[in-house]
Amino acid sequence: MKNTYNISLTASTNLSPNCSDNQKKRKLKFGIVGAGTIAQAYVQAFELCEEAEVVGVADISAEAAGATAKRLRCRSYEDYNQMARECDLDAVIICTPPVTHPDICICFLKKQIHVLCEKPLSINLQLAQEMVITARKARVKLAMASKFRYVEDVVRAKRIVDSGALGDLILCENVFTSHVDMSARWNSIPEISGGGVLIDNGTHSIDLMRYFLGPLARVHVLEGKRSAGLRVEETVVVFVRSAAGVIGSIDLSWIITKERDSYLDIYGSRGTLSIGWKQSKYLDHAHGEWVVFGNGYNKLAAFRSQIENFSRAIRGEEVALITDEDALASVSVVETAYAALRQNQWISVNGHWTIPDVQAEFVQRVSA
Numbered sequence: 001m002k003n004t005y006n007i008s009l010t011a012s013t014n015l016s017p018n019c020s021d022n023q024k025k026r027k028l029k030f031g032i033v034g035a036g037t038i039a040q041a042y043v044q045a046f047e048l049c050e051e052a053e054v055v056g057v058a059d060i061s062a063e064a065a066g067a068t069a070k071r072l073r074c075r076s077y078e079d080y081n082q083m084a085r086e087c088d089l090d091a092v093i094i095c096t097p098p099v100t101h102p103d104i105c106i107c108f109l110k111k112q113i114h115v116l117c118e119k120p121l122s123i124n125l126q127l128a129q130e131m132v133i134t135a136r137k138a139r140v141k142l143a144m145a146s147k148f149r150y151v152e153d154v155v156r157a158k159r160i161v162d163s164g165a166l167g168d169l170i171l172c173e174n175v176f177t178s179h180v181d182m183s184a185r186w187n188s189i190p191e192i193s194g195g196g197v198l199i200d201n202g203t204h205s206i207d208l209m210r211y212f213l214g215p216l217a218r219v220h221v222l223e224g225k226r227s228a229g230l231r232v233e234e235t236v237v238v239f240v241r242s243a244a245g246v247i248g249s250i251d252l253s254w255i256i257t258k259e260r261d262s263y264l265d266i267y268g269s270r271g272t273l274s275i276g277w278k279q280s281k282y283l284d285h286a287h288g289e290w291v292v293f294g295n296g297y298n299k300l301a302a303f304r305s306q307i308e309n310f311s312r313a314i315r316g317e318e319v320a321l322i323t324d325e326d327a328l329a330s331v332s333v334v335e336t337a338y339a340a341l342r343q344n345q346w347i348s349v350n351g352h353w354t355i356p357d358v359q360a361e362f363v364q365r366v367s368a
Helices: 019-024 037-046 063-071 080-086 098-110 125-140 152-162 197-214 298-314 324-343 359-366
Strands: 027-032 052-058 075-077 091-094 114-118 143-144 169-177 216-223 235-242 246-255 263-270 271-276 280-284 291-294
Touching: 027 037, 027 298, 037 052, 037 063, 037 298, 052 063, 052 080, 052 298, 063 075, 063 080, 075 080, 080 098, 080 169, 091 098, 091 298, 098 125, 114 298, 125 143, 125 324, 143 291, 143 298, 152 197, 152 271, 152 298, 169 197, 197 216, 197 246, 197 263, 197 324, 216 324, 235 291, 235 324, 246 280, 271 324, 324 359
Parallel strands: 027 052, 027 091, 052 075, 091 114, 114 143, 169 246
Antiparallel strands: 169 263, 216 235, 235 246, 263 271, 271 280, 280 291
16 A cells, blocks of 8 residues: 555664665754653654754743753753744744744744644634744745654554545544643643643544544534533543544543543444554454554654654655644634534534635735
């Protein structure tokens, strides 16, 4: 089967097949904004990356920025604006809370620095559109970081589904539930995060559903009992229906833990596919036997693949796995999901946002 997205499926312990070519290239220079938990995953990934290196880290905490920069042997900054001015950057990764994403991203985009922004791209569609417009006007790349799309098993599963091996898709189930104390974390402060588990874990879920099922047409959300005293939703069940008529269910919780081997299951008329934490497999009804196709979730390998895909997209060597259109769709569905939660009913997803044709606008202006 052809690898449509052309990202490496080699084991994380092996070098890329084009390792010798990569060594001849200049490594792209990245900055990191935000030196919290998620940034540390990028730090580990950069230590294995052949495509890029980190030359600057910015965080409002000088101590956090300094500690991360020390490990990476680069400069640290308390102000991302200063890093944007003083650092020779090709790209930057934004690892700050969602409410800060638009201002920080637009700052770098206007300086023609490519931006890989942690999910969600923004807490609402209008701001996300402004970010995409800015990127297109500056003629640089903007992508939403969503680690599960770069998991090798997820990429392989997509190839299996696209091959038709499962027949007509009928149902997709996703479960991200784990008991975590969120009381002291910014993720549970709505003014900073934009919501609770729905926008936090749910952005991954929506992106995965769209990846396998295509555009989502309708969404409904039910909230579970709040038991941790948070100001945001702690447990939700999300129901979706794709434009093609496939239904999906998503279980999200910071309170309960479902002991499951898999986190995504796809059911078709001819077979079933299961993407697991330790193993992934699919069942062909005609043969009645499960076939293992993956070794499970490897976080470090996923982050490395994400960095390398974005770097190669910057160089024009391959297509970005997650496009700005994907990011906008994700923000739109999550925004609709919150509306469905408030109204307690199915709501249609707005899939008709408009992004100006910046290239045509530029040509028209020059011609005049």
